[in-house]
Amino acid sequence: MIDQIKKLEKIARQLEPTPAQRTQWTAAVTRYGDHFIDQLPEEKTYYEVDHTGEGIEEIPIPETGRPVEELIDLFRDNVERVGLNPAGGGHFGYIPGGGIFPSALGDYLAAVSNRYAGLFFGSPGAVRMERFLIRWLCQLFHYPADATGNLTSGGSIANLIGITTARDAAGLKARDFHRAVIYLTQQTHHCVQKALRLAGLGEATVRYIPTDDRFRMNTPFLEQQIRKDQKTGLLPLIIVGSAGSTDTGIIDPLDAMADIAEKYGIWFHVDAAYGGFFLLVDEMRPAFKGIERSDSVAVDPHKSLFLPYGSGAVLVKNTRAAYEAHHYNAAYLQDTDFFGPQLSPADVSPELTKHFRGLRMWLPLQLLGVAPFRAALAEKALLCRYFHQKVQELGFVVGPEPMLSVTIFRYVPAEGDANAFNEKLVASIRKDGRVFLSTTTIDSVYWIRLAVLSFRSHLREVELVLALLRQQLLKQDLL
Numbered sequence: 038m039i040d041q042i043k044k045l046e047k048i049a050r051q052l053e054p055t056p057a058q059r060t061q062w063t064a065a066v067t068r069y070g071d072h073f074i075d076q077l078p079e080e081k082t083y084y085e086v087d088h089t090g091e092g093i094e095e096i097p098i099p100e101t102g103r104p105v106e107e108l109i110d111l112f113r114d115n116v117e118r119v120g121l122n123p124a125g126g127g128h129f130g131y132i133p134g135g136g137i138f139p140s141a142l143g144d145y146l147a148a149v150s151n152r153y154a155g156l157f158f159g160s161p162g163a164v165r166m167e168r169f170l171i172r173w174l175c176q177l178f179h180y181p182a183d184a185t186g187n188l189t190s191g192g193s194i195a196n197l198i199g200i201t202t203a204r205d206a207a208g209l210k211a212r213d214f215h216r217a218v219i220y221l222t223q224q225t226h227h228c229v230q231k232a233l234r235l236a237g238l239g240e241a242t243v244r245y246i247p248t249d250d251r252f253r254m255n256t257p258f259l260e261q262q263i264r265k266d267q268k269t270g271l272l273p274l275i276i277v278g279s280a281g282s283t284d285t286g287i288i289d290p291l292d293a294m295a296d297i298a299e300k301y302g303i304w305f306h307v308d309a310a311y312g313g314f315f316l317l318v319d320e321m322r323p324a325f326k327g328i329e330r331s332d333s334v335a336v337d338p339h340k341s342l343f344l345p346y347g348s349g350a351v352l353v354k355n356t357r358a359a360y361e362a363h364h365y366n367a368a369y370l371q372d373t374d375f376f377g378p379q380l381s382p383a384d385v386s387p388e389l390t391k392h393f394r395g396l397r398m399w400l401p402l403q404l405l406g407v408a409p410f411r412a413a414l415a416e417k418a419l420l421c422r423y424f425h426q427k428v429q430e431l432g433f434v435v436g437p438e439p440m441l442s443v444t445i446f447r448y449v450p451a452e453g454d455a456n457a458f459n460e461k462l463v464a465s466i467r468k469d470g471r472v473f474l475s476t477t478t479i480d481s482v483y484w485i486r487l488a489v490l491s492f493r494s495h496l497r498e499v500e501l502v503l504a505l506l507r508q509q510l511l512k513q514d515l516l
């Protein structure tokens with residue numbers, strides 16, 4: 038038996054590479070990473086190639102390992118150079134994410150230390166770091182210091198936590214679910230509907246409240262609808278505000294919505310997944326007025342705090358309600374259950390064991406300070422307004438003046454189908470690949486969107502979009 042154990046140990050110890058092996062692997066990976074970052078200004082943002090990375094599936098998992106160089110090549114050819122490159126400053130589609138370098142170092146520390154950030158008992162320091170970040174977010178959103186929160190994988194789970202808490206805080210039972218009503222608008226992100234269904238509220242009524250000419254919720258209509266619903270025996274449950282809608286970047290009239298939520302005793306949830314961190318910019322704070330009166334708020338550090346994908350956050354004012362909706366105990370965790378100062382991330386989230394996400398947020402904030410984040414956000418907002426002006430000079434029609442860093446625009450040719458014209462325009466820009474734009478349809482009208490949120494998007498990249506649009510119009514003798 039001892040012989041067998043020792044034989045296995047010899048192979049098993051390969052899981053702990055030698056210092057020389059570590060150095061070689063680390064050097065290969067960081068060499069690749071440095072080259073990738075240094076080359077980005079020259080690289081495409083969209084790779085339209087004749088394959089979809091099938092190579093990844095053609096190299097099976099071996100019984101004994103392969104050299105790191107081979108794997109990096111495989112990654113480069115099948116992942117890096119296929120489809121959208123969201124790390125590039127030319128990414129203006131959807132809502133661009135971040136990927137600031139110090140976060141990669143935070144992830145490295147989290148992975149090598151493998152600290153367990155789910156429960157206070159096991160790793161009080163890690164949990165304190167995440168709680169410290171939640172408190173920092175509470176200050177940003179003007180939430181009270183005793184509010185709770187969680188660092189999630191993204192906005193979808195953050196919104197889900199807000200919704201499950203709202204459901205249980207109202208004391209709703211399954212037999213009431215079909216009478217519950219949720220108020221939102223066509224601008225609300227679809228992950229809210231997804232979260233409602235996941236929370237068992239698929240049978241609830243979703244009321245799409247009409248919007249004004251800037252796509253913001255019409256609050257007199259909201260109030261009328263709530264009264265009607267109360268009269269007919271329905272249970273108004275949640276009002277959902279957007280603070281930064283994905284489609285058009287608008288902020289709902291949060292203060293007026295908070296008034297209504299308060300008056301009728303309805304949970305007020307704000308989805309600030311895209312826009313939340315613009316609160317760092319003093320001049321932009323007034324547009325968010327009322328957000329501090331919400332019951333819960335979702336925000337994505339992997340969007341407007343420029344972190345890499347996999348970082349969302351939720352804040353919930355009523356800590357007890359978030360705890361009651363999510364905590365569970367198990368016999369084998371009997372030493373770890375606390376409500377109070379030692380509340381654990383696992384008590385307010387569907388997750389137990391989770392990535393120690395705090396480090397990828399804490400390290401860059403501490404290393405760089407807040408100033409560059411604040412400046413980058415103010416810069417992106419200005420770039421968007423600059424584009425909004427300049428694109429009109431080219432003859433494009435635009436949506437409302439941007440509230441944050443998203444704008445919509447389209448060209449209306451003198452003859453022919455305008456929607457088809459704009460579709461073709463976007464297709465040629467994607468083919469060029471230097472920048473990436475996405476589109477949307479609002480009331481059957483096809484719009485092109487410009488979302489300025491990559492931390493690598495500066496004046497140079499916005500000028501490039503304008504130049505490419507100009508080139509397309511010139512090609513068609515429209516200028």
Ligand SMILES: *Cc1c(COP(=O)(O)O)cnc(C)c1O
Pocket residue numbers: 132190191192193194226228279281282283308309310311337349
């Ligand atoms: C991106 C986004 C979401 C979804 O968040 P994920 O991080 O993709 O899960 C929700 N709401 C808004 C407004 C968003 O922009």
